[in-house]
Amino acid sequence: MFVVVPSASAAFRFGISVEGKERTCRSGIRGEGADKVDGYESVNDRGIGMIRLTAFDAEVANKVCGVLEPFLLSLAKSSKPITLRQCSQIHAKLILSQCISQTHLTNTLLNLYSKFGHFRHAHILFDHMPHRNVVTWTTLISSHLRTGSLPKAFELFNHMRETNESPNEYTFSVLLRACATPSLWEVGLQIHGLLVRSGLERDKFAGSSIVHMYFNSGNNLGDACRAFHDLLMKDLVAWNVMISGFAHVGDFIMVHRLFSEMWEVPGLKPDDSTFVSLLKCCSYLEQVKQIHGLASKFGAEADIVVGSALVDLYAKCGDVSSCRKVFDSMEEKDNFVWSSIISGYNMNDRGEEAVHFFKDMCRQRNRPDQHVLSSTLKACVELEDFNAGIQVHGQMIKTGYQNDCFVASVLLTLYASLGELVDVDKLFRRIVDKDIVAWNSMIMAHAQPGRGSGPSTKLLQELRRTTSLQIQAATLVVVLKSCENKLDLPVGRQIHSLVVKSSISHHTLIGNALVHMYSECGQVGDAFKAFIDIVRKDDGSWSSIIGTYKQNGMESEALELCKEMLADGITFTIYSLPLCISACSQLSIIQVGKQLHVFSIKSGYSRDVYVGSSIIDMYAKCGTMEESEKVFGEQVEPNEVIYNAVICGYAHHGKAQEAIDVFNKLEKNGLTPNHVTFLAVLSACSHSGYVEDTLYFITLMLNKYKIKPESEHYACLVDAFGRAGRLEEAYQIVQKDGGESAWRTLLSACRNHNNTEIGEKSAMRMIELNPSDHASYILLSNIYTGEGKWEEALKCREKMAKIDLKKDPGSSWLI
DNA sequence: ATAGGGTTAG
Numbered sequence: 001m002f003v004v005v006p007s008a009s010a011a012f013r014f015g016i017s018v019e020g021k022e023r024t025c026r027s028g029i030r031g032e033g034a035d036k037v038d039g040y041e042s043v044n045d046r047g048i049g050m051i052r053l054t055a056f057d058a059e060v061a062n063k064v065c066g067v068l069e070p071f072l073l074s075l076a077k078s079s080k081p082i083t084l085r086q087c088s089q090i091h092a093k094l095i096l097s098q099c100i101s102q103t104h105l106t107n108t109l110l111n112l113y114s115k116f117g118h119f120r121h122a123h124i125l126f127d128h129m130p131h132r133n134v135v136t137w138t139t140l141i142s143s144h145l146r147t148g149s150l151p152k153a154f155e156l157f158n159h160m161r162e163t164n165e166s167p168n169e170y171t172f173s174v175l176l177r178a179c180a181t182p183s184l185w186e187v188g189l190q191i192h193g194l195l196v197r198s199g200l201e202r203d204k205f206a207g208s209s210i211v212h213m214y215f216n217s218g219n220n221l222g223d224a225c226r227a228f229h230d231l232l233m234k235d236l237v238a239w240n241v242m243i244s245g246f247a248h249v250g251d252f253i254m255v256h257r258l259f260s261e262m263w264e265v266p267g268l269k270p271d272d273s274t275f276v277s278l279l280k281c282c283s284y285l286e287q288v289k290q291i292h293g294l295a296s297k298f299g300a301e302a303d304i305v306v307g308s309a310l311v312d313l314y315a316k317c318g319d320v321s322s323c324r325k326v327f328d329s330m331e332e333k334d335n336f337v338w339s340s341i342i343s344g345y346n347m348n349d350r351g352e353e354a355v356h357f358f359k360d361m362c363r364q365r366n367r368p369d370q371h372v373l374s375s376t377l378k379a380c381v382e383l384e385d386f387n388a389g390i391q392v393h394g395q396m397i398k399t400g401y402q403n404d405c406f407v408a409s410v411l412l413t414l415y416a417s418l419g420e421l422v423d424v425d426k427l428f429r430r431i432v433d434k435d436i437v438a439w440n441s442m443i444m445a446h447a448q449p450g451r452g453s454g455p456s457t458k459l460l461q462e463l464r465r466t467t468s469l470q471i472q473a474a475t476l477v478v479v480l481k482s483c484e485n486k487l488d489l490p491v492g493r494q495i496h497s498l499v500v501k502s503s504i505s506h507h508t509l510i511g512n513a514l515v516h517m518y519s520e521c522g523q524v525g526d527a528f529k530a531f532i533d534i535v536r537k538d539d540g541s542w543s544s545i546i547g548t549y550k551q552n553g554m555e556s557e558a559l560e561l562c563k564e565m566l567a568d569g570i571t572f573t574i575y576s577l578p579l580c581i582s583a584c585s586q587l588s589i590i591q592v593g594k595q596l597h598v599f600s601i602k603s604g605y606s607r608d609v610y611v612g613s614s615i616i617d618m619y620a621k622c623g624t625m626e627e628s629e630k631v632f633g634e635q636v637e638p639n640e641v642i643y644n645a646v647i648c649g650y651a652h653h654g655k656a657q658e659a660i661d662v663f664n665k666l667e668k669n670g671l672t673p674n675h676v677t678f679l680a681v682l683s684a685c686s687h688s689g690y691v692e693d694t695l696y697f698i699t700l701m702l703n704k705y706k707i708k709p710e711s712e713h714y715a716c717l718v719d720a721f722g723r724a725g726r727l728e729e730a731y732q733i734v735q736k737d738g739g740e741s742a743w744r745t746l747l748s749a750c751r752n753h754n755n756t757e758i759g760e761k762s763a764m765r766m767i768e769l770n771p772s773d774h775a776s777y778i779l780l781s782n783i784y785t786g787e788g789k790w791e792e793a794l795k796c797r798e799k800m801a802k803i804d805l806k807k808d809p810g811s812s813w814l815i
Numbered sequence: 816a817t818a819g820g821g822t823t824a825g
Contacts, residue, residue, distance in 0.1 A: 073816075107816050138817040173818040208819045240820040247821095276821040305822045312823065339823040371824040378825065409825045437825060 315344025620649025722749025
């Protein structure tokens with residue numbers, strides 16, 4: 001007969017004879033520790049020893065049970081997984097030694113089976129147990145709840161009640177813990193009823209579980225407090241449940257009061273869990289430091305959960321160095337800590353280091369979880385480090401988290417920024433439980449500039465039709481942003497009505513997006529109405545409405561609104577400032593422009609590239625190119641936008657050589673010119689009649705920078721050829737690539753060089769492209785006049801009058 | 816022998 005004992009030496013101690021040392025190894029699952037005399041631990045670490053009993057009698061069997069009991073217990077406590085084979089062997093020994101009828105031993109075996117997930121065998125043992133008690137039932141119910149099998153747990157619980165076995169405080173604790181979620185609120189209430197009937201309501205275990213349940217199943221603060229009040233014994237856990245409950249709802253005053261009360265209880269000291277809840281209530285750095293100090297005093301600093309909460313909070317308060325200090329001081333690091341440090345560095349604009357932490361963590365052979373992966377990937381997306389992003393994607397496939405909702409939401413954003421929309425769709429469709437944020441990411445991925453509101457609206461409809469998810473303000477903001485011109489106005493209005501009907505209409509972000517949408521669709525009046533409707537106008541709201549007026553040629557009104565904004569207590573931001581400066585340049589109000597320039601220096605915003613470039617542009621447009629050059633020279637780290645502004649300035653001033661010089665400087669500084677840069681330098685060259693240079697830059701653009709010239713770029717070339725009288729070449733280009741402006745340029749060149757033939761063709765084409773543009777009719781009529789063809793000229797003017805067109809009056813500024 | 820409280824991500 002075989003029996004399992006902690007070690008051969010332990011068996012000797014219990015008077016069980018052992019037959020041959022090599023026999024002790026026959027189970028194949030023990031290591032060399034069996035012949036050591038140092039007790040049970042060594043066996044748990046190395047495996048299970050096995051000995052052969054020479055004889056069987058009741059006395060020996062009793063001794064065997066005596067050995068088995070502590071052994072089984074130590075196995076149950078061990079963190080090392082126990083295989084099914086090992087469990088079965090123990091099971092066999094229990095049967096053979098007749099210990100199976102000793103319920104407390106069998107309960108422990110049952111615990112072993114179920115703790116390590118061998119549920120089928122656990123149930124076989126359960127079914128064959130001669131005697132069951134409340135522990136038997138509780139063990140099985142608890143392990144089903146641990147693995148998330150709620151129906152099985154409740155089925156067992158009902159079965160237990162049918163057999164007249166009364167649940168005890170242990171049974172109630174595990175069941176109530178499982179009910180601490182909003183969806184199981186009703187079940188929890190029923191169990192509370194049973195608990196009251198059983199008379200265990202005031203037990204510290206069952207009772208604190210009740211308190212916890214009321215907090216977690218829908219913020220029933222009153223019921224939670226009553227249950228806490230009724231407790232016979234308020235121990236540390238009970239206090240912690242209360243503190244964490246109020247911390248969770250953000251009632252920091254109550255947390256503070258509870259903590260002080262607890263402080264007064266003799267013999268009660270806060271522990272790790274208390275500090276974690278207290279940390280949750282911190283809203284600024286000084287508080288974090290205080291709790292940190294207190295936690296150190298009570299020795300809770302070394303706890304891994306306190307540590308990761310500190311890492312997280314220091315990062316959120318912007319104190320990266322303290323965050324790093326805590327992180328470095330932690331001996332043990334789990335996924336919580338890693339994900340906290342990665343997201344912490346990323347939120348403090350140190351994404352590169354965040355990605356480094358991820359690499360460190362992988363190098364140390366930690367297996368990243370979905371939290372770590374999504375934080376890292378977000379850093380990659382924000383850094384636009386797509387190579388790193390794709391590497392992280394590799395890790396996701398390896399770890400099997402590719403289809404996790406959080407992970408996939410960022411992943412599809414990554415592929416959207418790479419323009420891989422097919423992959424985006426694939427990733428999205430694979431997510432099993434799509435939540436609203438996943439939908440938002442998906443809609444955002446498809447709301448790309450130039451695609452209009454079509455794709456995002458289609459997704460919004462699918463979302464509303466196929467799910468019951470609550471639409472967020474962010475969802476509609478994304479759809480509104482995809483409305484980019486008049487064609488999208490009907491969609492924009494529909495979303496607006498959706499907003500009015502929903503509960504999110506008071507959101508400032510939604511209001512701002514509505515203003516922006518009406519602005520993009522050219523509806524200044526509606527934009528203003530939407531602006532008025534915003535309950536709490538922020539700097540974004542003001543920027544949007546000021547931008548609307550400026551965009552639609554109402555610069556004076558835009559500047560008036562600026563004054564109102566300042567009167568409303570909102571100061572300029574890097575968004576509103578360039579708008580106002582640009583309005584000044586449009587209006588040529590250099591005095592106001594100068595004031596804004598001074599403000600931008602004082603506020604430190606002048607370092608922003610958009611502010612800087614708007615100032616450069618403003619001085620250039622107001623005719624003081626020297627000021628413009630000065631501001632350009634003051635730029636600490638000029639980028640393409642800054643260079644573009646100054647090149648544009650030179651172009652406006654007809655200074656082609658200066659424009660070319662700046663362009664060369666840009667290249668020398670390692671920057672890449674974009675299509676705006678080329679437009680600026682090309683227009684400078686063509687305006688000065690530099691035909692060869694114009695051709696050179698068009699070629700450079702195409703060959704070196706692989707930028708496809710748009711019709712505006714070709715218009716410059718047409719202009720250059722036109723000024724030089726090379727009308728045939730100009731005509732060739734316009735025929736191939738010309739848009740409206742190229743035709744217009746060609747037409748006026750024809751007029752200057754008295755070319756009726758090409759001029760007439762150009763004018764016809766222009767009228768075709770835009771029949772409501774008065775300029776084409778006038779240019780054509782002027783050509784006829786120059787040629788002395790009075791009748792044709794008159795016909796042309798009549799045609800214009802017929803479709804009710806008048807020449808816009810000219811305007812000029814005088815200040 | 817069976818039990819109650821805490822931290823991270825898009």
